[in-house]
Amino acid sequence: MTRIIAIALGAATLAGSATAQELNLYSSRHYDTDERLYSDFTEATGIVINRIEGDADELIARMQAEGANSPADVLLTVDTSRLVRAENAGLLQPVESDVLEERIPENLQDDGNLWFGFSQRARIIFYDEDEVPNPPQTYMDLASPDYEGMICIRSSTNTYNQTLLASIIEHQGEDAARAWADGMVQNMARAPQGGDTDQLRGLVSGECRIAISNTYYFARALRTEVDGLSEGIDGIAWIFPDQGGNGAHVNISGAGVAAHAPHYDAAVAFLEYLASDQAQVYFSAGNDEYPAVDGVPLAESVQALGNFERDTVSLADVAENLDLAQQIFNEVGWE
Numbered sequence: 001m002t003r004i005i006a007i008a009l010g011a012a013t014l015a016g017s018a019t020a021q022e023l024n025l026y027s028s029r030h031y032d033t034d035e036r037l038y039s040d041f042t043e044a045t046g047i048v049i050n051r052i053e054g055d056a057d058e059l060i061a062r063m064q065a066e067g068a069n070s071p072a073d074v075l076l077t078v079d080t081s082r083l084v085r086a087e088n089a090g091l092l093q094p095v096e097s098d099v100l101e102e103r104i105p106e107n108l109q110d111d112g113n114l115w116f117g118f119s120q121r122a123r124i125i126f127y128d129e130d131e132v133p134n135p136p137q138t139y140m141d142l143a144s145p146d147y148e149g150m151i152c153i154r155s156s157t158n159t160y161n162q163t164l165l166a167s168i169i170e171h172q173g174e175d176a177a178r179a180w181a182d183g184m185v186q187n188m189a190r191a192p193q194g195g196d197t198d199q200l201r202g203l204v205s206g207e208c209r210i211a212i213s214n215t216y217y218f219a220r221a222l223r224t225e226v227d228g229l230s231e232g233i234d235g236i237a238w239i240f241p242d243q244g245g246n247g248a249h250v251n252i253s254g255a256g257v258a259a260h261a262p263h264y265d266a267a268v269a270f271l272e273y274l275a276s277d278q279a280q281v282y283f284s285a286g287n288d289e290y291p292a293v294d295g296v297p298l299a300e301s302v303q304a305l306g307n308f309e310r311d312t313v314s315l316a317d318v319a320e321n322l323d324l325a326q327q328i329f330n331e332v333g334w335e
């Protein structure tokens with residue numbers, strides 16, 4: 001019996017050696033738990049994953065340079081804006097998959113099925129509990145003169161801020177979004193510097209009273225020691241903005257199948273696997289994110305943040321405002 005299976009597998013391997021038994025994954029994710037994801041996928045399907053890791057913009061540039069000869073099967077990255085950039089550069093192809101249509105919420109996927117979100121992160125308000133008795137409850141509140149000189153937020157070159165402003169344009173319109181961005185610049189505690197973790201560190205150091213950050217940077221500092229943050233994390237409180245309104249802005253980590261994928265079927269199988277309950281747990285927990293699929297258990301560090309209402313606006317629609325968002329940032333002098 002053992003021998004027959006071995007022979008059958010050997011034949012299958014030979015027949016399939018040039019086609020479906022491997023997958024070239026271009027990934028800007030680099031989390032320890034992702035290793036488990038890849039090995040489980042290989043175990044379940046026999047498809048070996050070759051990983052090319054790099055910065056999202058580098059990977060996109062590489063795919064462009066490689067053109068029709070690109071070995072890339074799947075592009076896996078964070079932030080809608082980067083997926084849309086890959087889409088606009090013609091680097092992705094549509095995926096017809098009942099599994100993905102059914103599992104991934106409509107607002108977290110591209111209308112043309114060029115990309116799908118597999119985990120979510122909210123961009124929310126953190127504040128110094130002792131220093132801010134009346135914290136802002138909405139994104140629009142942040143721009144109120146009440147918070148002059150209090151807010152730390154990173155540069156406008158950052159994709160998270162670009163997508164946030166694009167979502168404000170979508171909900172409030174261009175004029176309100178411009179007034180908001182202008183008010184934010186007035187309220188900054190310092191010129192934008194560093195990443196989201198540095199905004200949170202500013203709460204601990206006392207330089208900032210309010211900080212804007214994606215949820216996973218905070219959750220990570222709850223789970224593991226983050227220098228300059230974990231030791232003071234007890235004094236930090238948070239607000240999920242726009243509860244009872246549009247809900248807190250969420251962005252995604254997601255993937256699409258490369259336009260010239262040599263292993264299309266394996267690529268689709270990989271995306272479908274990422275949407276499975278088991279993969280969703282690892283995928284989101286690897287970076288302290290929220291699963292894209294409803295009902296999948298949250299990591300402990302993420303659960304600690306509590307439940308909230310998410311903005312369910314279509315991220316594909318939001319992405320159409322990205323150029324205008326950049327223009328507004330420039331106009332208001334948001335560095």
Ligand code: FE
Nearest residue numbers: 078196214217
């Ligand atoms: Fe990040």
